[in-house]
Amino acid sequence: MQIMPVSELRNHYSAVEEAVSTGGPVFLTKNGYGSMVVMSMEQYENLTGNVEAMLDAADRQASSTTLRYSHDDVFGALRGELDRGEAI
Structure with a gap:
């Protein structure tokens, strides 16, 4: 550094x-x-990678379904994976 x-x-x-x-x-x-x-x-x-492309893909997916996840659903699942040492 x-x-x-x-x-x-x-x-x-x-x-x-x-x-x-x-x-x-x-x-x-x-x-x-x-x-x-x-x-x-x-x-x-390299740092930002394909963030813009991924956001566009998320927008397309969101417009094609009514399925939505709450904050607790998303971050609870991520925390569980991290606690178990799984790759995200």
Whole structure:
């Protein structure tokens, strides 16, 4: 994990860019506290993956059925799987 003061972004942009391209996200601080995270476009796309496509698929499925799950149904099942050590 790389942590840098936010002033590095202003004063040494190329160093931050190099750190991001070779080592993953860079956490920037302001007055000693976390301010933001800088990452490459590739890292961002890997992080978000196909979220938009999955949301579109969920919308299509929701429009094709009246079946709905409550918050307790969904998260209760997930908690149960996590408690049993099952893959989600």
